[in-house]
Amino acid sequence: MFIKYCKSCLQPSTRPNAVFDKNQICYACNSFVRETNKNIEIDKKFILKKIVKQIEMDGKNSPYNCSIGVSGGKDSTRQSIYVRDHLKLKPILICCSYPPEQISEIGAANIENLNELGFDILYLSPSPITWKKTLKKSFFKYGNLAIASELALYSSLPKISMNLGIKHAFLGENPASTTGETGSIIKNKMYLANKTRNMNTLKGGRPDWLLDKDIKREKIIPYYYPLEKEFLKKNLNIYYLGFFMNQWSRLYNGTFSAAHGLNLREKSPSKWGDLINCNALDENFMSINQMIKYFKFGFGKVTDFVNEEIRHERITRKEAVLIVEKFDYFVPKKNILEFCKYLNITESKFWKHVDKFVNKKLFYKSKGEWKKKFSVGYDS
Ligand SMILES: [Zn+2]
Secondary structure: OOOOEOOOOOOEOOOOOOOEOOOOOEHHHHHHHHHOOHHHHHHHHHHHHHHHHHHHHHOOOOOOOEEEEOOOOHHHHHHHHHHHHHOOOOEEEEEEOOOOOOEOHHHHHHHHHHHHOOOOEEEEOOOHHHHHHHHHHHHHHHOOOOHHHHHHHHHHHHHHHHHHOOOEEEEOOOHHHHOOOOOOOOOOOOOEOOOHHHOHHHHHHOOHHHOOOOOOHHHHHHHOOOOHHHHHHHOOEEEEHHHHOOOOOHHHHHHHHHOOOOOOOOOOHHHHOOOOOOOOOOEOOHHHHHHHHHHHHOOOHHHHHHHHHHHOOOOOHHHHHHHHHHHOOOOOHHHHHHHHHHHOOOHHHHHHHHHHHOOOOOEEEEOOEEEEOOOOOOOO
8 A cells, every 4th residue: 555544634644754543543633632632721721831930930030031933924923922922921033034035025024024013033044055055955865955944944943042041942833733743742741842853854953964065064053953962951941832722723823813914925726725825925945845745745735734624623524635636736837947046957957856756656657747646535
């Protein structure tokens, strides 16, 4: 069997670190049921109260008592408001920004919006020259253009927090609960994000594979995720806010944040492949990554979205199949052309390289185009 699906949502077995139980229900679905149980809700409130108390105590003499990793998108906006206005904490927002060639206009406007909502933001802007080299290497080595940049994005929060003497930091969603990526979970402490480095794409957080005669170690310091012993030495804890917040979903976060000034994409889903126009607003290259992911594993970003909607009972699995069939692989051609221009490669070189990563058990080529051998939602 090349691909099987969760019986409850459309989680495919091809996702790295995906886990299914004996009834073929995925980790994310089981986790959703567990975490929305009434008794657990009470436990969550208790844990959060304890964390907040500790944060207040540890930071009572500091201008900021916690930090939040932000990109300026729907999740960051909701989290920041929650931490400041609901938990009554004093957060500093930490943003590792994309280089000018990659950040979108909407992304820049949304960071500005967070600033205008009254938050202090600390920016880390890694060298665009090194950024491009590392992105190119990620794309050509792994067929994943985000590996290096994700390392820089994820590392900025613990690194800067440690340097500021902040002991408590927040991230948004736990990938295990929302997508079923179980690489970074800490058993019985689903709210802790201290092992993010173990996520499949972060490869342990040590990007030594980037080093070559053109990429020196001193140039990629921001790409190294702090080691566990550094976390312990600095007494840093990172928490997934998604674990504690009600209604954590792409749709709800987008709606909430739009009401607080978040700028949305104006394109229709058929022109962008984003059903709610508020996913990955900060840049345009990641849609290409999602397309490559689709060719590698047979699913893309729309699958993640509909799975969440199924769990929240806003759509049925049957309806979700139709949506995934129509939109999951979609990427605007304009984005591919922009990406080729950014890396200074031809479109044919781009496709030749992407072809190498296509999973031939799931796809076959017909008249120059990749066609899928599988039907979404059915084991094959
Ligand atoms: Zn599932």
